[in-house]
Amino acid sequence: MAGRFWAKSGTCLGHQPPLSSPPAPSWLKSNTTLITLELADNSIMEDGILSLVEMLQENYYLQELNISNNALGFEGAKVIAEFLQKNSSSLLSLQLSGNKFKDQSAELLCQALSANYRIKEMDLSHNEFSDKDGEFLGSMLALNVGLQTLDLSWNHLSPRAAVSLSNGLRSNVTLKTLDISMNGFGNEGAAALGEALKSNSSLAYLDVSNNDISNEGIIKLSKGLEFNECLRTLKLFLNPMNMEGAVSLIMSIKKNPKSKMENLDISNVMVSEQFVKFLDGVYAIHPQLDVVYKAIQGLSAKKSIIQYPNPMKLIQSYADQNKIKVLDFFKSLTPTGMMKMPVSDFLKAMIQQNKIPLNRFQIRELIKRLDDKNGNVNFRSAQARGGPQPASVPEGPRLSKMAVSSRWATDHWWSVRSERLATAALESTPELQRPPRLHGIRSGLPCIAGCLCPLPRLPPGYPPSHVPLAPLAKLRAQLHTAGCEPDSGDTVLTADRR
Structure with missing residues (x-):
């Protein structure tokens, strides 16, 4: 059974681990069941990283490694970069958040990732990448053919870095998720992103929250949405924009008949009732779209919530009238009657169904209640709220995730x-x-x-x-x-x- 190894915060994997068992890497070399190794915040030193890399070159089963918050610095980055260049590991996900990586570290890691085609997910958030590092990151994105998810949030990326990064996005064909929130792209960086979105054909999720982008930058970013055919989620929360910027975004989506946009987060923006009416017209063209804004000017958030009936009660009432279970209603939304459904598909299905009239606020409330935090809605959550459940459960429950500390056995x-x-x-x-x-x-x-x-x-x-x-x-x-x-x-x- 696939599992997870977890070492608690404070465990030292440097010179001499304070454990009675052998150091983790020695027995992990031959382990065939572990797929996730969690070693965040463990004061891992240089020889600890060397041991881990040695293990990774012999273990062909491990897929996820988290060594965040270990202050690895340049020496740690050098070891990791050498490992990545070899393309000899089964590792798919590498989390390196909070390791005090700076310019030299960025250069080494980006050079390695340029040639690496195995790593699919990389977390480099909470580091100290700045202007020059944007050039390294942009060059890497232009050459990399494997990376699908990249987290660069909470760094020091400025407009200059944003321009270089965006240039790399233009020709990248594999990256699907990019988080660049909590940086300093500014209006110049937003304009560069807009140009990149015109030609990018792979990016589906882009988080540019809190990047000091005003209406000027938002309008330039919107130009890219007029041509983009792949972006599904765009987060612009906590940027200093107002309704002028919001209108430009909506107009760009409306002009693009091939837009795939599903989620637009401008949740710090106050909008007018006229904006909401205009948005309803855009919804008619793009029924998959969901725009999250702060509130309607002159209408309190509390009032807007109270005026809509509880969606779960409406669904329960429908189920009672038709003598079916609530779960049967939800399962009817999926072609195969599955218990889970992607959030975006659920949103579209709920909008298109005509059995229970629900508006977007009510559907959004449903998604909050059923969201499994992995991009899906889980209909079992609705079942749990619907009263006593049947006692039938398969013998020996299936377990997809496990965590075992080296100080603990695994049976009792x-x-x-x-x-x-x-x-x-x-x-x-x-x-x-x-x-x-x-x-x-x-x-x-x-x-x-x-x-x-x-x-x-x-x-x-x-x-x-x-x-x-x-x-x-x-x-x-x-x-x-x-x-x-x-x-x-x-x-x-x-x-x-x-």
Whole structure:
């Protein structure tokens, strides 16, 4: 079974790991089940990186490696760059966020990525890339033929860097997701992006939030949307624009009959009722489009929410009248009757269906409630809110993600980093006390998956993601009683406290 290795924050993988077991890389070389290795924030030093790279050249099963927040610097970048140039690993995703990479590091990494065709996802956020590094990044994007996702958010990329980066985007044919939020592209950078979007044929997701782009830059960026045929999501949140910029964006999408735009985030912009009426006309041409703005001028957000009935109640009422289950209604939206559906497809299906009249605000509320945080809506979430569920569940639940620390065995005690599963298990077992609150993986940081802890505060040094919930057999029985089956949206952890 494919799994995940997790080392808690503070573990040193440099000179001498403070573990009684052998250093991780020595046994990972021959491991055939682990696909994800999480080593963020572990004070990894140069010899630790060398050991990891040595392991990666012998392990042909590992696909995801996270070594963020280890302050690797130039020496670490040099080791990683040499590894990437060899194209000899099974690794598909590499997270290098927060490693104090600067100009020299950017040059080495970009040279390596220019020739690398195996890495599909790269996270270089929260580093210190600046003007000159835009040239390296642009050249890399022009040559790279494998990268599909690139995160460059929270760097120091200025307008000059943005121009170079955009030049590389023009000829890139593989990148689908680009996050350049929290930089300083400015209006000059926005204009360069607009030119790149005219010819780019692969980018589907672009986040340019908080880049000091005013109406002037937004209007120039909009010019690219008049010709682009592939972009589906554009995020422009926290840029100093107003309704003038918003109108230019909408006009550009309207002019482009081949636009694939589905999500436009201008959620800090106040719009007028006239803008909303104009937007309805654009929706008629592009029914897949969803524009998120802050509010309508002169109309409070609270008032606009109250005037729309609860969408789940409307769906429940429809199901009752037609003597069907809510789940049956949702499954009818998919051609194959699956339990999951991409958010964009769900939006289009809900707009096109004529059984229950819902507006975009109500549909957006539905998406929030059903979103599995992986780009899909999960209809099981609607089922869980619909009352008691059937007790049928396949024997031996399928688990797609696992995390095992080297200080823990993997057979007897299970813990759950899924609020949905943990709540179902606890509600079906009265003798277990409900956890008083959610606790993050690291102190002060919320856990995205929702780690349910049975203690108000964990003892120092106690791994919060390995809190035992119940023995394996008991957990299965609890979930069986609750009619709840683990799926790809749940993270189930195995642990045995010694």
